[in-house]
Amino acid sequence: MAGNLLFCYMAGSKKIQKAGVENNDIQVVGARVHNLKNVTVSFPRNQFIVVTGVSGSGKSSLTIDTLFAEGQRRYAESLSSYARQFMSRMGKPDVDYIKGLCPAIAIEQKVVTRTPRSTVGSMTEIYDYLRVLYARVGKTISPISGQEVKKQDVQDVLDFIQKGKAGDKMVIIVPFKQQAKRDIQEELNILLQKGFARIYLRAANATAKSATTSTILRIEDALAMTKAEITKTIKAHDVYVLIDRLVVKQFDEDDIHRISDSIGTAFYEGEGMLWVEQNDTILKTFNNKFTLDGIEFDEPSPNLFSFNNPYGACPTCEGYSQVLGIDENLVIPNTNLSVYDGGVAPWKGEKLVWWKDQFVKEAGKAGFPIHQPINKLTKTQVTQLWKGLGKALGIDAFFEDVKAHLYKVQFRVMLSRYRGRTNCPDCEGYRVRKEALYVKIAGKHIGELCAMPVKDLQVWFAALKLTAHDAQVAKRLLIELEQRIQTLMDVGLGYLTLSRLANSLSGGESQRIQLTRCLGSNLTNSLYILDEPSIGLHSRDTERLIKVLQNLRDLGNTVVVVEHDEQIMRHADHIIDMGPLAAHQGGEVVAVGNAVALIKDKKV
Numbered sequence: 106m107a108g109n110l111l112f113c114y115m116a117g118s119k120k121i122q123k124a125g126v127e128n129n130d131i132q133v134v135g136a137r138v139h140n141l142k143n144v145t146v147s148f149p150r151n152q153f154i155v156v157t158g159v160s161g162s163g164k165s166s167l168t169i170d171t172l173f174a175e176g177q178r179r180y181a182e183s184l185s186s187y188a189r190q191f192m193s194r195m196g197k198p199d200v201d202y203i204k205g206l207c208p209a210i211a212i213e214q215k216v217v218t219r220t221p222r223s224t225v226g227s228m229t230e231i232y233d234y235l236r237v238l239y240a241r242v243g244k245t246i247s248p249i250s251g252q253e254v255k256k257q258d259v260q261d262v263l264d265f266i267q268k269g270k271a272g273d274k275m276v277i278i279v280p281f282k283q284q285a286k287r288d289i290q291e292e293l294n295i296l297l298q299k300g301f302a303r304i305y306l307r308a309a310n311a312t313a314k315s316a317t318t319s320t321i322l323r324i325e326d327a328l329a330m331t332k333a334e335i336t337k338t339i340k341a342h343d344v345y346v347l348i349d350r351l352v353v354k355q356f357d358e359d360d361i362h363r364i365s366d367s368i369g370t371a372f373y374e375g376e377g378m379l380w381v382e383q384n385d386t387i388l389k390t391f392n393n394k395f396t397l398d399g400i401e402f403d404e405p406s407p408n409l410f411s412f413n414n415p416y417g418a419c420p421t422c423e424g425y426s427q428v429l430g431i432d433e434n435l436v437i438p439n440t441n442l443s444v445y446d447g448g449v450a451p452w453k454g455e456k457l458v459w460w461k462d463q464f465v466k467e468a469g470k471a472g473f474p475i476h477q478p479i480n481k482l483t484k485t486q487v488t489q490l491w492k493g494l495g496k497a498l499g500i501d502a503f504f505e506d507v508k509a510h511l512y513k514v515q516f517r518v519m520l521s522r523y524r525g526r527t528n529c530p531d532c533e534g535y536r537v538r539k540e541a542l543y544v545k546i547a548g549k550h551i552g553e554l555c556a557m558p559v560k561d562l563q564v565w566f567a568a569l570k571l572t573a574h575d576a577q578v579a580k581r582l583l584i585e586l587e588q589r590i591q592t593l594m595d596v597g598l599g600y601l602t603l604s605r606l607a608n609s610l611s612g613g614e615s616q617r618i619q620l621t622r623c624l625g626s627n628l629t630n631s632l633y634i635l636d637e638p639s640i641g642l643h644s645r646d647t648e649r650l651i652k653v654l655q656n657l658r659d660l661g662n663t664v665v666v667v668e669h670d671e672q673i674m675r676h677a678d679h680i681i682d683m684g685p686l687a688a689h690q691g692g693e694v695v696a697v698g699n700a701v702a703l704i705k706d707k708k709v
């Protein structure tokens with residue numbers, strides 16, 4: 106242990122340096138928490154400081170229980186009494202005084218999870234940036250046709266009209282709809298009352314080439330006809346309500362205002378759809394609803410991608426990714442067995458073997474390979490085993506029957522034996538509702554990105570190509586994302602996925618993730634206290650961790666690390682060695698200085 110080596114040498118030399126106190130330093134005077142023996146020591150500001158010593162020498166008493174505790178207490182005192190009541194009562198640490206203390210942030214070993222849904226993605230805020238990214242540049246892809254769902258607005262229609270050549274005739278129309286309860290004259294009267302004066306008659310089934318027979322009919326004239334005449338005219342044509350007609354020219358501001366108004370009216374009257382006919386031939390459709398293939402999609406918003414929010418969370422698993430269901434692995438524990446050989450575990454015993462017998466008989470007749478080991482079945486055959494085939498009842502039907510008899514204790518026991526946490530069938534474990542998973546960037550939905558190890562995600566982002574417009578919209582977000590991903594890589598956590606649950610992380614992993622958050626927050630002039638962040642790190646990752654700590658210092662913070670690791674001590678600006686031994690034989694500062702100086706001393 107490097108800490109011990111350093112201590113042995115210093116204890117042997119009996120040479121105790123006095124801290125050079127500068128006004129700017131954080132100065133602890135007369136600390137007596139736990140075994141501390143009236144310790145007076147300085148922590149130079151804006152430096153990377155390692156506090157080392159044998160276990161029990163008072164390292165944590167000095168850093169966490171004195172320095173951090175006092176920092177927290179002062180912070181609490183600065184809050185209103187209302188806010189204070191939510192903080193646990195904090196005793197004043199036994200210390201004469203601490204001078205120059207700045208806001209203290211302890212990055213502790215223990216895992217802090219705010220909700221059981223907390224993940225690496227939410228802890229690092231990467232998920233929050235991804236949500237906004239998906240809301241801004243994600244493309245909604247219809248699961249039916251695989252086409253992108255697009256919504257058009259007034260500007261899209263205006264652009265189309267303005268692209269026409271000077272002299273082109275344009276009409277803005279919406280389909281004429283007759284409600285079942287109203288007759289044709291009533292319907293025309295209603296249009297007239299709404300302020301529409303004309304209907305537009307297109308030859309039924311007109312094509313681009315043949316359509317030359319469009320006519321405009323004044324509603325007043327139509328109302329002057331007999332009912333039979335109107336009905337005949339209407340039947341012979343595709344009938345639209347004429348909203349506006351215009352001839353393309355260099356439009357001035359007033360023109361544009363009027364046309365925009367007409368387009369707005371048309372979208373309203375057409376319930377989100379309008380048509381523009383150009384020169385009696387081209388008929389172009391515009392849709393300002395977010396619909397495709399007959400499905401109305403949710404327009405992406407950051408909340409749509411939030412599994413902590415009832416709007417975005419998968420309704421089946423409420424965002425937890427798993428549901429309590431029938432655990433396949435318990436139902437079919439040995440997939441080497443065939444159905445005939447008893448592969449379906451609950452289908453045995455005097456009564457329940459009936460289920461196996463009926464399946465073997467009926468499914469066998471229907472061509473199901475009852476002697477085939479279950480792991481050799483095709484996907485379709487496995488589905489048949491669960492859902493049933495022909496007259497054969499499957500496993501699902503079996504469990505439904507069990508559930509119908511839960512008043513009998515043996516059925517309750519039976520059910521509990523096969524229940525387990527299984528991946529949510531609706532969101533496939535991606536936590537958000539399926540509408541959110543229709544939204545993709547470069548072919549991937551947000552859940553897929555979260556299932557990738559962070560190092561692969563970094564590669565994916567590096568290769569991501571966006572359109573010029575999207576790149577502009579996403580620019581700031583991508584910088585934030587790339588920075589945070591890089592920091593996770595820097596602290597050696599590139600193997601984690603964003604969907605990894607926070608409460609499954611080790612203490613060291615959790616601490617390093619908290620560190621990435623501090624780096625992202627750009628807080629300066631703060632005191633960071635870390636407890637053995639190198640635990641569980643390989644030496645290459647320790648190098649990276651040192652860079653992160655130095656980075657935190659370079660942002661203008663004071664970084665205090667309780668540490669034994671020699672590699673980290675070598676990079677410290679300042680070392681405080683506690684000892685000489687543990688418990689009542691410790692509690693003193695035995696040496697201070699920088700690693701280089703301490704090592705030089707050794708050679709004297």
Ligand SMILES: [Zn+2]
Nearest residue numbers: 419422529532
């Ligand atoms: Zn779900």
